[in-house]
Amino acid sequence: MGTATETAGSGAGTATTPAARVALVGVHGFGTHHLRNLERLQAAGSVELVAVADPQPPAPGAVPPSAAVYPGLDDLLKATRDLDLVIVATPIQTHAPLALAALATDAELYLEKPPVASLADFNRLCEAAAASGRGVQIGFQSLGSHALKAVEDLLAAGTIGTLQGISATGRWVRDRAYYKRSRWAGKRSINGVDVVDGVATNPLAHAVATALHIAGARTTTDVASVETELYRANDIESDDTSVIRIRTAAGLPITCALTICASESVEPYVTLQGSNGTAVFHYTEDRLTVETAAGRTEETYGRDDLTENLLAHRSRGVPLISSLEDSGAFMLVLEAVRTAPLPTPIDPAYVRWEGEGDAAHAVVAGIEEALDQAGRQHATFSELGLPWAAAAPDASMSVKRVE
Incomplete structure (x- = not known):
């Protein structure tokens, strides 16, 4: 990491x-x-x-x-x-x-x-x-990354101006073997027991959780609404290509555009969209890049270990880095995915398969540009007019509102 x-x-x-x-x-x-x-x-x-x-x-x-x-x-x-x-x-x-x-x-x-x-x-x-x-x-x-404190500081200093939105972008590759590794992989439920193993709730859950954390959305009271648009290219129950659009109680938009059907895996990142610049946090690398009119800076930070932090909490009362209560906002996203309509199958005409046998993986046509546009414009795939999304008969968004 x-x-x-x-x-x-x-x-x-x-x-x-x-x-x-x-x-x-x-x-x-x-x-x-x-x-x-x-x-x-x-x-x-x-x-x-x-x-x-x-x-x-x-x-x-x-x-x-x-x-x-x-x-x-x-x-x-x-x-x-x-x-x-x-x-x-x-x-x-x-x-x-x-x-x-x-x-x-x-x-x-x-x-x-x-x-x-x-x-x-x-x-x-x-x-x-x-x-x-x-x-x-x-x-x-x-959430143990020291880059998050740097993000807090640059927002407080107004380095990128007023924060206008946050996007999380994840494009990974997962092959057929990934879904054969266990009986619960890619399942929404097993024998009536919820699993919810979708792209936003498991493999790229950190992208969602990190974006929420940066937005100050930690508990269930910090989220106003969650919209989901879920798709699948693989023959699975759950979603592998999705847009999750969140609005915080303070009105900030967060858009998570995620897939495990990319042509190649790229380190996922969270983008802070400011009125005078952007900051991009590659959370698996603890790397923060800031771009403003004054130029571009990049720095890699250290990270606190969550196990050590928990034991320090037990012995000395040190605050938890990733507490149960502070995962409430993430759980509202998971609940929206859990209760959403079944993911829409992507027309095979827009999916190509690379590799052979269990090493083969699905690639959704134009997915890299689609993810980028969704994050920049805070738009869903259907709103962008993508052919495989617009043609989907049940691609309307499922909205989970939190009062």
Whole structure:
């Protein structure tokens, strides 16, 4: 993730603080990232990984010999006492029950994004977190970037003038194998259980969350409306090419134009559109570019680790970087996607396939320019008059209004 580094003093442990006892739920997929990070923190003496849980056993050597292995969280919690932190990195549809189980202990909770698969589950989780008094960190790692403070400073200084709008642009490539990696990939639901694995809610969720954060839209009260226009080029249930248009309670427009059907993957970015210039934040690289009449500047920043931040919150009351409450605005976007009509299939005449077999990936014709225009003009694909959008019989927007 770029040149991310931790701030001096941001870690959870010190020479006089015992290592935090950690359990990890989910050791495959993104769980492997947590395993590597916990290995780093354990080497530094900040944590001790005491147990992991996964129905599929970890690969040999993937976890420390001292860490007990269980098939599920219930078994882990029955056998393990005095946990300081539980990390949940499992499929989306399992987040709610696992998070609630973790909050019934004395441990803090790190929950991967998206937090849960419905606004109702989010509200239940918020109630449980408030009752427990425990900290809940949501895994939007980009929010730990020090570039966000630089963005705050340049807005306060008026460097790009008055902020008029924000766009988030993401164009990635995902092949057929991506949707075959698990039974929930690309699903809206499984056996009546919400999954909501769409482009804006999972692979490019950081783009949405980062744009909302910069706009000052953190909680559910910070969003006035969400409009969705969802499409799919792949043979899946969920969306892979979409525009999400948000208006904050303060009236600021945020447009997220996202696809995983590009010709090539490009680092996603959030653009701040000012009256006197622009600022572009490439959040996976912690890189901020500012352009005004005075010229162009670019700088790459460090990043605080969310696990260390959560442990510092537990031990010293340090504010959480990505709290559960502050993911409320993102959850309104997820809820709008969840309740929207089924994504419109893109006419195959406008989709080409590159590669062979499971390595083949869909490319929507002209998608790069379409994403750029949508972000600049705060317009949906149908409003831009794109042939595959305008011809879609059910391409009208689904609007979720928040009073």
